[in-house]
Amino acid sequence: MNIIFVLLVVADFSCQDDGMKKKATAGLYQSKKSEGPRSCSLPKLNDWYKRCYRRFLVDIHIPDWDKRFLSKLDAKTYVNTLAKGKSSGIMLYCNSHVGPTLYPSKLGPVHKAIGRGDFVADALKAARRKQLSVVAYYSAVYNNAAFLAHPDWRIIPHQGESPYEHSRYGTCCPNSPYRDFAVAQTEELCGRYEFDGIFFDMLFWPYACYCPHCRARFLKEEGEDIPSVIDWNNPTWMAFQRARERWMSELAGLLTAAVRRTRSSMTVTHQLSPVLHGWRTAMPYSLTEHCDYASGDFYGPPVQQSLVCKIFEALSVRKPFEFMTSRCLDLWDHVTLKGASLMEMQAFLAPAHAGAFMFIDAIDPVGTLNRRVYERIGGIFPKLAPYEKFLGGDLAADVALYVSSESRFDFRENGTLIGASSKRADNMTSETGMPHMEAVMGAARSLQENHIPYAVVTQRNLARLSDYRVVVLPNGRVMSDAEVEAFRAYVAGGGALYASGYSSLIADDGTLRKDFGLADVFGVSAHTMMDHTLAFFTPQEKRFTSLVEPQEHLIHRGGWIQIENRSAKVLADLTKPWCPENEGSVLRPSFASIHSTPPGWTAFAPGITWHRYGKGCACYASGPIEAEPQKVNRPVFVGLIRRLHGGTFPVEAQAPAFIELTVFDKPSERRLNLSLVSLRQEEEPIPCGGTVRVLLGEARHPVALRVLPSHRKYPFRDIPGGIEFTFSDFEIFSMFELEYRNS
Numbered sequence: 147m148n149i150i151f152v153l154l155v156v157a158d159f160s161c162q163d164d165g166m167k168k169k170a171t172a173g174l175y176q177s178k179k180s181e182g183p184r185s186c187s188l189p190k191l192n193d194w195y196k197r198c199y200r201r202f203l204v205d206i207h208i209p210d211w212d213k214r215f216l217s218k219l220d221a222k223t224y225v226n227t228l229a230k231g232k233s234s235g236i237m238l239y240c241n242s243h244v245g246p247t248l249y250p251s252k253l254g255p256v257h258k259a260i261g262r263g264d265f266v267a268d269a270l271k272a273a274r275r276k277q278l279s280v281v282a283y284y285s286a287v288y289n290n291a292a293f294l295a296h297p298d299w300r301i302i303p304h305q306g307e308s309p310y311e312h313s314r315y316g317t318c319c320p321n322s323p324y325r326d327f328a329v330a331q332t333e334e335l336c337g338r339y340e341f342d343g344i345f346f347d348m349l350f351w352p353y354a355c356y357c358p359h360c361r362a363r364f365l366k367e368e369g370e371d372i373p374s375v376i377d378w379n380n381p382t383w384m385a386f387q388r389a390r391e392r393w394m395s396e397l398a399g400l401l402t403a404a405v406r407r408t409r410s411s412m413t414v415t416h417q418l419s420p421v422l423h424g425w426r427t428a429m430p431y432s433l434t435e436h437c438d439y440a441s442g443d444f445y446g447p448p449v450q451q452s453l454v455c456k457i458f459e460a461l462s463v464r465k466p467f468e469f470m471t472s473r474c475l476d477l478w479d480h481v482t483l484k485g486a487s488l489m490e491m492q493a494f495l496a497p498a499h500a501g502a503f504m505f506i507d508a509i510d511p512v513g514t515l516n517r518r519v520y521e522r523i524g525g526i527f528p529k530l531a532p533y534e535k536f537l538g539g540d541l542a543a544d545v546a547l548y549v550s551s552e553s554r555f556d557f558r559e560n561g562t563l564i565g566a567s568s569k570r571a572d573n574m575t576s577e578t579g580m581p582h583m584e585a586v587m588g589a590a591r592s593l594q595e596n597h598i599p600y601a602v603v604t605q606r607n608l609a610r611l612s613d614y615r616v617v618v619l620p621n622g623r624v625m626s627d628a629e630v631e632a633f634r635a636y637v638a639g640g641g642a643l644y645a646s647g648y649s650s651l652i653a654d655d656g657t658l659r660k661d662f663g664l665a666d667v668f669g670v671s672a673h674t675m676m677d678h679t680l681a682f683f684t685p686q687e688k689r690f691t692s693l694v695e696p697q698e699h700l701i702h703r704g705g706w707i708q709i710e711n712r713s714a715k716v717l718a719d720l721t722k723p724w725c726p727e728n729e730g731s732v733l734r735p736s737f738a739s740i741h742s743t744p745p746g747w748t749a750f751a752p753g754i755t756w757h758r759y760g761k762g763c764a765c766y767a768s769g770p771i772e773a774e775p776q777k778v779n780r781p782v783f784v785g786l787i788r789r790l791h792g793g794t795f796p797v798e799a800q801a802p803a804f805i806e807l808t809v810f811d812k813p814s815e816r817r818l819n820l821s822l823v824s825l826r827q828e829e830e831p832i833p834c835g836g837t838v839r840v841l842l843g844e845a846r847h848p849v850a851l852r853v854l855p856s857h858r859k860y861p862f863r864d865i866p867g868g869i870e871f872t873f874s875d876f877e878i879f880s881m882f883e884l885e886y887r888n889s
């Protein structure tokens with residue numbers, strides 16, 4: 147089957163009737179990129195990571211209570227098997243969550259199977275013979291041997307040590323003397339071996355810790371006892387969360403410093419998969435200060451993987467970042483090999499974001515690997531290799547999602563005793579249990595399905611807001627005064643903001659502001675806190691009505707804030723149901739329809755508003771429509787984003803929804819890389835096609851379009867201000883290079 151999706155007429159999304167001052171002529175991302183954290187002076191390092199895009203990691207979390215465990219581990223065989231997978235680098239276990247090292251450490255237990263040998267030295271030597279880059283793997287915090295040997299080092303949950311009875315993982319507190327042990331062992335390891343880099347896994351909190359070290363430190367730093375009831379409106383609870391983040395970040399800094407002073411050319415990074423985790427793990431985005439590049443493992447659906455690539459792109463001090471996932475279905479499954487096309491789709495998602503990719507395998511307890519797994523990957527990795535020399539550049543987008551590290555919680559947990567809360571969010575699923583992250587994920591999916599390239603902005607790079615024509619602030623929980631001020635300045639200066647739900651209502655210490663911090667920008671005031679009962683958005687304005695049609699309302703279950711209009715235009719009202727959803731019975735028939743709960747008779751409050759502020763404008767939704775699961779919400783949300791943009795997106799595609807379009811600009815080479823990657827991961831690929839349109843603006847002119855990696859010229863059609871081309875027989879990945887000249 148060969149489906150060609152024909153270019154649809156691009157509607158006129160001009161913002162004129164909304165009065166937003168139009169920016170310069172539409173064209174390709176010509177704004178000067180602001181200075182971000184990557185511009186600070188960086189230590190000189192071995193640059194292996196710039197050349198190594200295909201990587202392997204074999205988990206060796208094997209204990210030594212059975213003498214058969216790792217009895218067949220042979221470094222040469224191990225490396226020879228990995229080499230069949232055609233990677234350009236490997237990560238090598240030096241210890242594991244179990245604790246014993248695979249090299250003869252003088253500071254802690256050595257795995258019994260290693261005996262007097264040295265697996266790390268032998269594997270390093272064998273890998274060098276194969277010209278493989280080698281990064282050391284070190285499990286910090288998670289160390290069963292240290293946990294067992296030193297009860298004083300343990301992370302102590304609020305309810306005591308009972309949770310460990312059902313957990314395989316023993317974890318050590320960074321405020322205990324464990325910290326000195328981890329630093330000393332890092333120095334020992336990096337002093338002994340010439341690795342290219344080191345990766346520290348597991349620098350996060352599995353539980354909030356109530357050990358004597360943490361209690362004493364909190365008392366000293368904050369003058370209070372550690373609170374035991376979750377309360378996101380309580381400054382003491384908020385201070386505890388910030389302290390946990392600070393303490394974990396401090397350990398990361400100490401480990402990075404230990405590497406730098408021992409072998410200064412080595413790269414250092416720490417596991418960043420908790421960027422999507424909930425508050426419990428308390429890994430702040432600022433921990434990236436201690437990472438040379440962003441890296442983390444993820445096992446969720448495509449939308450999660452696609453989003454995390456943008457978060458890593460935004461956070462990574464150096465490029466490429468590293469995306470890891472398992473060759474088995476997930477980390478809990480030791481045997482089920484993913485299908486070849488699924489593996490290929492996941493692997494290509496990284497180069498589509500100019501990132502490096504790593505497959506994670508897990509060793510058999512006796513120490514052997516399944517050779518055929520590497521033969522399969524050996525059929526996939528060589529397909530990635532020819533693209534590598536073309537990767538790099540700046541992720542180009544007109545739209546950015548704002549992701550708030552501090553907003554990774556739910557106010558509905560308030561009042562819960564800490565040990566009683568079961569809410570968890572991790573890297574295995576896209577269901578986060580965090581309203582902010584759910585709204586981020588929904589917005590990401592809507593943009594991806596509509597082929598609108600997007601980027602991510604975090605508090606780490608607030609100065610970059612003005613790089614984007616539209617910024618989405620999806621139901622942020624807490625915002626500092628500095629964040630509020632940055633958003634106000636962004637809109638005043640001509641930016642277009644979509645914000646929803648709580649955004650700017652709560653300060654970063656958890657206290658409720660008198661009104662939205664951005665009330666003047668939104669043109670509306672907050673009247674009450676969020677209500678989580680059923681409501682409906684009912685269009686009140688012609689253009690918004692046309693987005694929702696043929697429906698007359700959008701159902702909304704994700705919570706809403708009652709607002710009062712000050713000076714905004716109302717696009718939609720909020721309507722409550724005739725009767726509350728959970729009321730009514732056969733004996734007391736207070737319902738309006740026996741199965742469903744229809745919208746009531748009159749509107750209740752403004753729901754979605756539009757407001758001009760300074761040179762820009764803001765669209766505020768009192769409930770996060772972008773987070774709702776109903777498919778209809780996605781085009782409605784994207785319709786608002788198009789309207790905020792006010793022009794035509796510089797790069798857009800007409801293609802099936804499962805295709806993701808990314809754009810990297812390499813201004814020094816006067817080239818754009820346009821990647822198309824399939825996110826149809828749960829099914830086999832089917833050939834399809836579509837159209838891509840690129841507007842270069844007045845200052846750039848097309849020279850040639852080439853298909854990569856062959857670099858052969860590819861036909862395109864001139865259109866006013868740019869080019870348009872079609873693609874067909876697309877299955878998993880395509881990359882095009884558009885060469886331009888500046889006038």
Ligand SMILES: [Zn+2]
Nearest residue numbers: 319355357360
């Ligand atoms: Zn502690």
